[in-house]
Each structure stands twice: as C-alpha cells, then as structure tokens.
Amino acid sequence: MFSRKFQSCAQLMLATVMMSFVATAPARAQQATAKLPNVVILATGGTIAGSGADSTTTVGYTSATVGVERLIAAVPELKKVANVKGEQVFQIASESMTNAHWLTLAKRINVLLASQDVDGVVITHGTDTIEETAYFLNLTVKSNKPVVVVGAMRPSTAISADGPINLYNAVMLAGSKEAVGKGVLVALNDQINAAREVTKTNTSTTDTFKSTELGMLGYIQGSKPYFYRQSTRKHTLESEFDISKLDSLPQVDIVYGYANMNRIGMDAFIAAGAKGIIHAGVGDGSVAAQMKPALVEARQKGVLIVRSSRVGQGIVARNGEANDDELDSVVSDTLSPQKARILLMLALTKTNSTQEIQRIFYTY
Structure with a gap:
C-alpha cells in the first residue's frame, strides 16, 4: 500500500512538473527570441534581387525583380541570428543610384538607428555602386550601431547564387x-x-570586392565575425556632415585623365552647373599641359578642383605632379575618384574654402 501511495505521489509530482514546463515554454521561447538582435533590412534592388532566364544565367539577367520579403523568406536561417524586418526602399539596378536616393536612404537609416528597438541595419544593393553608397553612408549615418551593405554577383535564380549566404x-x-x-x-x-x-x-567573379592596398577588416566564419583591423579615418558619429535638412547635393563631376585628353568634358560639366570637378589624372594625379588653363579658369569661376588618380592605389601628393598651392586645388589623399566626388559634395555643403576642404580630405 505504501508503495502504491509513493508511486501515486511520484506520478502527481511528475505531472505537475510537466504542466509547469508546458505552461512556461512559450514564455521561455519568447525570452530566447527577445535576446536576438533586431535587424532591419532595407532593400534597394540590384543583382541580389535579380532573376535570370534559367539557373545557368549569370550574365544578361534582370536586376531588381525580387522583393525584400522573398529575399528574407529564401533564407530561413536568418531567424537563428536576428529578429528581421524588411523594407523595400527602392527597386533599382545600382548604376541608376542617384544623390536623391542616397539622401533618402541615409535619412531612413538614421531614423531606424535612433530607435532602441533596432540594433543594426542591412542594405541590399547592386554591386556596381555599392562602394559609393557605402562611403556616402559612412559619412552621413549618425550612429555607432552596425550598418552593413551587401549584394551579390549572381542573381537569385542562378546555380550557387551567392546572395543567400551573403545576406x-x-x-x-x-x-x-x-x-x-x-x-x-x-x-x-x-x-x-x-x-x-x-x-x-x-566584372563578374564573386571575390570582386577588395581593399587591395590597405586590406580587408576581417572574415566571417562559422556565423561569427573576426576583425583584424579597423579604419582610422573618421566616420558615422564622428562625421561633421549633417544631411537631415538637405534635399539635394552640389553637382560634382569627374573628368577622366588619358593621353591626348582635352578640356571639352571639363568645360561641359562647368557649363552644366558643376560646383566641383574631380580631376582623375594619370599617375600621381598629373595634369596635362593643355588641361592647366582649364583648371585655372574653373577656379576663377569658383569651381572647386580636386586632383585624384585613375590608378586606384596610393596617396595623391599635394604639390607633387602639380602645384596645388598655385592652382588653389585640393588633393584626394587615397580616395578613388568616385569616392572623392562624394566627399567633395558633402564638403561643399559646409564650405568653399580650399584649405578647409583639404583638411576634410585628410580627415575622412
């Protein structure tokens, strides 16, 4: 009899424990979910959202055909690393990205990151101008929370599409x-x-993005980031640029250097209203003899000149291949022409002083 009572008590205790476990399971699951970071994906289009005629189409596909919800649904593993929400900000190929798109995107990111409910933002983007959008955001986002720009070299319909793992x-x-x-x-x-x-x-391989001279920051392996260095130039919270009240940016254009170049392009840009010109010179940003009068006349009209280089690596030396003090020009430091254009646009929203703009180029 004692044995039967003991057995009955044990069964009752087990049943109570099981009921308690079942009752608290939803709460525990909710608590586990709450511990995940909250990440918002802002979709802008690009190859990562592209589709091809068949699974072997990796060139000649159509960009920006897949919406953000389908991108998220295609990677159910996202639920393991974050609470994810998506917004379709634009749906374009990135070669069509404009200053207006950048301003809209940066302002939306700043609103999101100001919320305590958002821990980070991902931007899906076409690869053609991904480096430019990223640098613009680097100068205009006002938060130290992570912002990651991502794309793909193969459309979503391709065999071994790189978009899902990249996302x-x-x-x-x-x-x-x-x-x-x-x-x-x-x-x-x-x-x-x-x-x-x-x-x-x-143009087409999946390992296309590199920081060829200064080096990458790190790797991602086993669902974990490994950082080995970081950029020393000011960015995000330390940036002096405020785009919150801007509806447009000054026109800045790029004139590409080559043998036998002429001033036609520069004159046309200035006639069309350019406030700044990036001179993407050969070598160390060299200025051809026939181009020097065009640069002098541009400065006389108040157009800011930045000497950059088409080479892609190295510092453009001030007063090196051209007398910048005499020309009243600025050098781009290590920035590529396309990134120098971005920094000059933002600098011109603050000042027209070549000395001050040169300080800005050595700071960012």
Whole structure:
C-alpha cells in the first residue's frame, strides 16, 4: 500500500512538473527570441534581387525583380541570428543610384538607428555602386550601431547564387557586438571591408570586392565575425556632415585623365552647373599641359578642383605632379575618384574654402 501511495505521489509530482514546463515554454521561447538582435533590412534592388532566364544565367539577367520579403523568406536561417524586418526602399539596378536616393536612404537609416528597438541595419544593393553608397553612408549615418551593405554577383535564380549566404552573413554581422563602432561595412564572399577602402575589382567573379592596398577588416566564419583591423579615418558619429535638412547635393563631376585628353568634358560639366570637378589624372594625379588653363579658369569661376588618380592605389601628393598651392586645388589623399566626388559634395555643403576642404580630405 505504501508503495502504491509513493508511486501515486511520484506520478502527481511528475505531472505537475510537466504542466509547469508546458505552461512556461512559450514564455521561455519568447525570452530566447527577445535576446536576438533586431535587424532591419532595407532593400534597394540590384543583382541580389535579380532573376535570370534559367539557373545557368549569370550574365544578361534582370536586376531588381525580387522583393525584400522573398529575399528574407529564401533564407530561413536568418531567424537563428536576428529578429528581421524588411523594407523595400527602392527597386533599382545600382548604376541608376542617384544623390536623391542616397539622401533618402541615409535619412531612413538614421531614423531606424535612433530607435532602441533596432540594433543594426542591412542594405541590399547592386554591386556596381555599392562602394559609393557605402562611403556616402559612412559619412552621413549618425550612429555607432552596425550598418552593413551587401549584394551579390549572381542573381537569385542562378546555380550557387551567392546572395543567400551573403545576406545571412550581413544580418549576423549587423547584429553583432563586434561590428559596433566600426563604421559602415561591406560584406560579401565571407569578407568584411571598410566602406572607405573597398572597391569592385572584377566584372563578374564573386571575390570582386577588395581593399587591395590597405586590406580587408576581417572574415566571417562559422556565423561569427573576426576583425583584424579597423579604419582610422573618421566616420558615422564622428562625421561633421549633417544631411537631415538637405534635399539635394552640389553637382560634382569627374573628368577622366588619358593621353591626348582635352578640356571639352571639363568645360561641359562647368557649363552644366558643376560646383566641383574631380580631376582623375594619370599617375600621381598629373595634369596635362593643355588641361592647366582649364583648371585655372574653373577656379576663377569658383569651381572647386580636386586632383585624384585613375590608378586606384596610393596617396595623391599635394604639390607633387602639380602645384596645388598655385592652382588653389585640393588633393584626394587615397580616395578613388568616385569616392572623392562624394566627399567633395558633402564638403561643399559646409564650405568653399580650399584649405578647409583639404583638411576634410585628410580627415575622412
């Protein structure tokens, strides 16, 4: 009899424990979910949202056909690393990205990151101008929370499409503590690069994004970021640029250097209203003899000139291949022509002083 009572008590205790476990299971699951970071994906189009005629189409596909909800649904593993929400900001191929798009995107990111409910932001983007958008955001986002720009070299319909793993890595990175304060990041091919230094180096391969001279920031492996260095130039919270009240940016254009170049392009840009010109010279930003009068006349009209280089690596030396003091021009430091254009646009919203703009180029 004692044995039967003991057995009955044991069964009752077990039943009570099981009922308690079942009752608290939803709460525990909710608590576990709440511990995940909250990441917002802002979709802008590009190859990562592209589609081809068949699974072997990796060129000649159509960009920007897949919406953000389908992108998220295609990577169910995202739920393991973050609480994800998506917004379709634009649906364009990135070669069509404009200053207006940048201003809209930066303002939306600043609103999102100001919320305590958002821990990081991912931007899906076409690869053609991903480095430019990333650098613009690097200078205009006002938060130390992670911002990761991601894309793909193969459309979503292709065999071995790289978009899903790139998106997974980007969301994981945007929700990580390791990425806090690192500035805007570009993450593709299991590699992490700084917005300031990264560039597209190949037309079609998946390892196209590199910081060829200064080096990548780190790797992504096993759902974890590994950082080995960081950019020393000011960005995000330390940036002096405020775009919150801007509806447009000054017109800045790029004149490309080559043998036998002429001033036709520069004159046309200035006639069309350019406030600044990036002179993408040969070598160390050299200025051809026939171009010097055009630069002098441009300055007389109040147009700001920045000497950059088409080479892609190295510092453009002030008063090196041209007398910048005499020309009253600015040098781009290590910035590529396309990134120098971005910095000059933002600098011109603050000042027209060549001395002050030169300080800005040595700061960012």
